[in-house]
Amino acid sequence: MTENxxxxxxxxxxxxxxxxxxxxxxxxPAFRLEVMERMARKRLYTEMAKNAxxxxxxxxxxxxxxxxxxGALDAPGASTMATVSILTIIGIVAFAGHWLTTHRWxxxxxxxx
Amino acid sequence: xxxxxLSDHDLIVKxxxxxxxxxxxLVDRHQQAVRNFLRKIVPNSHExxxxxxxxxxxxxxxxxxxxxxxxxxxxxxxIAWRKAKMTARSAVRTRERDHAWSxxxxxxxxxxxxxxxxxxxxxxxxxxxxxxxVALCLGEGWSHGDAAKALEIPLGTLKSxxxxxRAKLMEILEDAR
Numbered sequence: 001m002t003e004n005x006x007x008x009x010x011x012x013x014x015x016x017x018x019x020x021x022x023x024x025x026x027x028x029p030a031f032r033l034e035v036m037e038r039m040a041r042k043r044l045y046t047e048m049a050k051n052a053x054x055x056x057x058x059x060x061x062x063x064x065x066x067x068x069x070x071g072a073l074d075a076p077g078a079s080t081m082a083t084v085s086i087l088t089i090i091g092i093v094a095f096a097g098h099w100l101t102t103h104r105w106x107x108x109x110x111x112x113x
Numbered sequence: 114x115x116x117x118x119l120s121d122h123d124l125i126v127k128x129x130x131x132x133x134x135x136x137x138x139l140v141d142r143h144q145q146a147v148r149n150f151l152r153k154i155v156p157n158s159h160e161x162x163x164x165x166x167x168x169x170x171x172x173x174x175x176x177x178x179x180x181x182x183x184x185x186x187x188x189x190x191x192i193a194w195r196k197a198k199m200t201a202r203s204a205v206r207t208r209e210r211d212h213a214w215s216x217x218x219x220x221x222x223x224x225x226x227x228x229x230x231x232x233x234x235x236x237x238x239x240x241x242x243x244x245x246x247v248a249l250c251l252g253e254g255w256s257h258g259d260a261a262k263a264l265e266i267p268l269g270t271l272k273s274x275x276x277x278x279r280a281k282l283m284e285i286l287e288d289a290r
Contacts, residue, residue, distance in 0.1 A: 015279070
């Protein structure tokens with residue numbers, strides 16, 4: 001760090017004592033803990049936001065599918081297969097929503113190498 | 114700590130793969146430089162330390178953007194500098210802080226660390242860019258090249274900031290004696 005800085009030698013830097021007067025400690029576990037705490041908090045908020053987005057996707061897809069689902073359930077001789085298919089689609093949409101919120105798009109992956 | 118023997122590059126690899134201990138070791142290694150730098154360019158030490166924590170949090174969030182081969186310290190100092198500039202832009206808040214800060218200094222702290230206080234008052238008379246250049250090159254002993262990279266200014270401009278800032282500081286501190 002000092003290869004081309006002529007001012008780092010304490011003898012040629014009479015300001016050194018001023019700079020040393022307000023120096024932070026070389027090791028400070030309390031500072032590290034504060035940073036780690038902030039990281040944990042940020043991670044928690046991010047997770048909560050992702051889970052909320054997933055729940056929103058699930059509810060939205062259920063609401064969109066509800067007319068078809070109700071039709072299938074109310075129909076005389078309703079087929080269990082149709083109901084299961086609709087619920088499966090809802091599950092896939094929710095899973096896709098969760099995947100989108102937990103993975104970052106990396107467009108470079110799509111470009112030819 | 115076990116990680117202290119590892120290089121910055123190894124710790125970055127660990128942190129990128131999700132190791133909090135790896136990032137904690139990076140914090141341990143670079144906190145002093147970042148805090149010292151911010152303490153010279155932000156009026157209040159508590160504010161500087163808070164900004165330093167935000168700096169490390171931002172570094173952790175964008176660790177994937179750090180280019181291979183780039184120095185962690187230069188990169189993190191660049192983040193600190195940008196954060197300090199953004200904070201300084203809210204002029205009203207800064208003025209309030211400065212006022213609160215000088216009020217504290219008028220009291221009991223004044224006698225505690227006169228050298229630090231004298232330097233702080235002298236640094237306040239420099240432009241923000243000069244202050245940052247002086248804090249890095251004279252305070253932290255950084256090379257002009259690394260400091261220019263961190264502050265994102267041309268090398269010639271940085272050297273000029275350091276030389277002018279140094280001369281001005283010497284003048285102010287000599288007069289204050």
